[in-house]
Amino acid sequence: MSGPRDVAAGRRPVIAGLGLTDVGKVYGRSAQQFAADAVRLAVADAGLQMSDVDGLLTSSGVTRGVAMSLQRDLGLTDLALLSEMQAFGATAGAMVQMAALAVQSGTASVVACVFADDPLKEGKTAGSAYGTRRAPSGWGGLMGASGYAGPNPLYALAARRHMQTYGTTTEQLGAVAVAQRDWAVLNPLAQLRTPMTLADHAGSRWVVDPFRKLDCCLVSNGGAAVLVTTAERAADLARPPVHVHGWGQAHPGRLLKHSEDFGLVTGAVASGAKAFAMAGLTVQDVDVAELYDCYTYTVVVSLEDYGFCAKGEGGPFAASGALGPEGTLKLNTGGGQLSSYYLWGMTPLTEAVIQARGEAGERQADAHDIVLVSGNGGILDHHSTLILSPHPVSGGAA
Amino acid sequence: MVGPLDRDGDTAPFLDGTARGEFLLRRCPQGHWSEPAASTCTACGSVELSWAASTGDARLVSWAVTHGRPDGDTPPPRHVLAVVELDEGPWWWTSLVAADPEALSPGIPLRVEFARAAEQYEAVPVFRPV
Secondary structure (H helix, E strand, O other): OOOHHHOOHHHOEEEEEEEEOOOEOOOOOOHHHHHHHHHHHHHHHHOOOHHHOOEEEEEEOOOOOOOOOHHHHOOOOOOOEEEEOOOHHHHHHHHHHHHHHHHHHOOOOEEEEEEEEOOOOOOOOOHHHHOOOOOOOHHHHHHHHOOOOOOHHHHHHHHHHHHHHHOOOHHHHHHHHHHHHHHHHOOOOOOOOOOOOHHHHHHOOEEEEOEEHHHEOOOOEEEEEEEEEEHHHHOOOOOOOEEEEEEEEEOOOOOOOOOOOOOOOOOHHHHHHHHHHHHOOOHHHOOEEEOOOOEHHHHHHHHHHHOOOOOOOHHHHHHOOOOOOOOOOEEOOOOHHHHOOOEOEHHHHHHHHHHHHOOOHHHOOOOOOOEEEEEEEOOOOEEEEEEEEOOOOOOOOO | OOOOOOOOOOOHHHHHHHHOOOOEEEEOOOOOEEOOOOOOOOOOOOOOOEEEEOOOEEEEEEEEEEEOOOEOOEOOOEEEEEEEEEOOOOEEEEEEOOOOHHHOOOOOEEEEEEEOOOOOOOOEEEEEEO
């Protein structure tokens, strides 16, 4: 696999701009308007003009509200790259990978990667956006008729299998939620900043056992964008570049099939291995980890799959005090999807860029040389990994 | 207990089976079993799949318990969702009936039965501990 090291230093991909709209219960704007705002913010952040953008990759959330017509909304003409992308929660990482390939090959020079969603409607519950039963026919209809609505029960079944197989407990899942809330308290961008305890977790209502409300991510309106360009182009821009050292994807394709891995092992194993190999690094080199956390359980299984602890030890690892601002592993430093904001794969990616730049204020990790970003989509069936750094990729092609 | 379900072209053969009390699976010429929605054999990649009845016996792989919102003093209704492994090998995402959530464990034996939301809707498979 050709990575940044295989091209000349000036052609290597960097993230040069970051745009994040107001997120959370923000009403009166459509997903496409959030997307346009996020791109404008990212362009301004980089110190570029909109006319410098010659590539646009768009990604929608649950409302499927961002279309390729975003090009027209932004007044972008003569693009060299334009596409909608969809790998569910893995999309943000996949967009950066596509953009990195585009800029290092010269296909495009400045690629905006944007996600936006507007699932929250004023006066309606968050669950109504995601809990919709499918059409009353087809294989999806059969699942709906069998009692399934939305992703919660499917992840709960995966989590139960992990708990039964490895002895993972509800209290260990709660430790993830508490650690991330401790980070969110320090994050002015976070939606939930009130400190919480294990008792708060244990007392929150069941959504679908083994998940309580505080095991589940937020639902948010908003948009986020990053600009990907080459190291050469980024050299005289407004912000310190965040270099893309490695990437990987894995799509196991075993959803709703007999799969001995179900709930136990995810695509993070293969996706992570590819990204680390490209970067010439190992998990021991990671200073900050931003792992996709649609549920507390997703964090536990991802910690194992990336090798931060042994398989089956994710629960005890989380409960050991290793996580949180005082912990040994700087994980989901903004509070993650559980406590900060839920913009699918843009939640870990935006926080990773902020940390890599060293601009995270009170929650800044002291060491942030290597930042790992994961994306997880579908029901653990799509995975993407990025390895980012404030330092350029060294060695390789001249 | 089960929701309303209509048939479409993809599910019609399977729902013909549920209507006569059979849980059908896909089977390739080499005898490998695949799940009902498969169009390619999971084991060998064959696309020549036919429908064949399973025994309807299964074992529990995993389960989750939905809790409705409490209504006054009435305890919220509970419902057990489950992944089951048919004896032939394929897995199926379903609901359990007459199951005490506290008494479940991986591997317990289950047997299929069928339920309709109302007379005009299709029969949906559910599983009961035996």
